[in-house]
Amino acid sequence: MSEWVDLLVFKTWWSYAEEANTWYAFCYRTFNLVEAVFWILFAGLVLRRYRAQRNSTLELWYSFTFFTFGLTDFCEAQALTSWLIWIKLANLVALLKLRAVVIRQFYPQSELY
Numbered sequence: 001m002s003e004w005v006d007l008l009v010f011k012t013w014w015s016y017a018e019e020a021n022t023w024y025a026f027c028y029r030t031f032n033l034v035e036a037v038f039w040i041l042f043a044g045l046v047l048r049r050y051r052a053q054r055n056s057t058l059e060l061w062y063s064f065t066f067f068t069f070g071l072t073d074f075c076e077a078q079a080l081t082s083w084l085i086w087i088k089l090a091n092l093v094a095l096l097k098l099r100a101v102v103i104r105q106f107y108p109q110s111e112l113y
Helices: 002-010 023-053 058-078 082-106
Strands: 012-015 079-081
Touching: 002 082, 023 058, 058 079, 058 082, 079 082
Parallel strands: none
Antiparallel strands: 012 079
């Protein structure tokens, strides 16, 4: 049983070690850092749209989920662990559900965010 707990919660799948810097580690880390910046930019765009339109406080939660997804990518740039994967999955589900509601109800013409 503890093997499953270790695998599903505590296992480290990848970690960045500066002294063992390979091309894969460089690309993986750089991709996650760039991706994190984009998620946080989307959070800012959603927040800006909310400030202009003020349709629903759901937009604040939508912006927050973009922001927290960006934070998880900053964490992933350092290490990918099982618990982080679960957090990213939960965050992604919340992000997609909020997106569906916000876009459908308030911005049906929008296709990006």
